[in-house]
Amino acid sequence: MQADRGLEAPALAARTGIVCTRARTASERADHLAIRHQVFVDEQGVFGDSDLDKHDRDRSTVALIAYCDEVVVGTVRLFQLDPAAGTWQGDRLAVLAPYRTRGVGAPLVRCAVATAATLGGRVMTAHIQLPNVDFFERLGWTRTGGTELYAGLPHQPMRIVLPSRSEALALVKRLEDGVNERGQ
Numbered sequence: 001m002q003a004d005r006g007l008e009a010p011a012l013a014a015r016t017g018i019v020c021t022r023a024r025t026a027s028e029r030a031d032h033l034a035i036r037h038q039v040f041v042d043e044q045g046v047f048g049d050s051d052l053d054k055h056d057r058d059r060s061t062v063a064l065i066a067y068c069d070e071v072v073v074g075t076v077r078l079f080q081l082d083p084a085a086g087t088w089q090g091d092r093l094a095v096l097a098p099y100r101t102r103g104v105g106a107p108l109v110r111c112a113v114a115t116a117a118t119l120g121g122r123v124m125t126a127h128i129q130l131p132n133v134d135f136f137e138r139l140g141w142t143r144t145g146g147t148e149l150y151a152g153l154p155h156q157p158m159r160i161v162l163p164s165r166s167e168a169l170a171l172v173k174r175l176e177d178g179v180n181e182r183g184q
C-alpha cells in the first residue's frame with residue numbers, strides 16, 4: 001500500500017496519525033479492494049474467491065480508506081438503500097490485522113456515518129458480526145431485532161441516526177485532516 005497516492009504530496013505530508021478519506025484515485029480504490037480481499041476472503045473466509053458484488057459496479061457507492069501514518073490500512077464501503085427514507089448501508093469495514101486496536105476502525109466508522117449524512121442520509125444500517133457488536137454500541141449504534149444470517153454467518157442488524165449535515169461536514173474535514181489514536 002503506497003501512501004503517496006490520492007492526496008497531493010504536500011497535503012499528505014502535513015498529515016499525521018489516522019487520516020480517513022474517500023478512495024478517489026484508481027490506486028486508492030485498488031487499496032480499498034485489496035484490504036477487503038485480504039480480510040474477508042483470505043483471513044475470515046466469509047467469501048470464497050471474491051467479495052465483489054453489484055455495489056462495486058455502482059458509481060454512487062462510496063469507498064473510504066484510512067491511512068495510518070501514511071500507509072493505507074483500513075477501509076469501509078457505504079451505499080444508499082432507500083433514498084426516500086434517507087437510509088444508507090455501511091459494510092466491508094476492515095482494518096489490516098497488524099493495525100487493529102490502534103484507533104483506525106472507530107474513525108472509519110465515524111467517517112462512514114458522517115459521509116452518509118453529508119450526502120443527505122438520515123439513518124445508517126449495517127449487518128454486524130457478533131464479536132463486533134460491542135464495538136459498534138460504543139460508537140452509538142443500536143441493535144435492531146435479532147440476529148440473522150448474512151453472507152452465511154450470524155450477524156446483528158444495527159443502526160444509527162446520522163448527524164446534521166453541518167456537524168457531518170465538520171467531522172469529515174477533521175478526519176481528513178487527521179486524528180491521533182484516541183480520535184483527537
Ligand SMILES: CC(C)(COP(=O)(O)OP(=O)(O)OC[C@H]1O[C@@H](n2cnc3c(N)ncnc32)[C@H](O)[C@@H]1OP(=O)(O)O)[C@@H](O)C(=O)NCCC(=O)NCCS
Nearest residue numbers: 093094095100101102103104105106128129131132134135
Ligand atoms: C472490527 C475492526 C474494524 C475494529 O477496528 P480497530 O481498528 O481494531 O478498532 P479501533 O482500534 O478503532 O477500536 C476502538 C476501540 O474499540 C475496541 N475494539 C476494537 N474491536 C473491538 C471489538 N470487536 N469488540 C469490542 N471492542 C473492540 C478497541 O480496543 C478500542 O478500545 P479503546 O477505545 O478502549 O482503546 C477490526 O477488528 C477488523 O477489521 N476486524 C476484521 C474485519 C471485521 O470483523 N469487520 C467488521 C465486520 S462487521
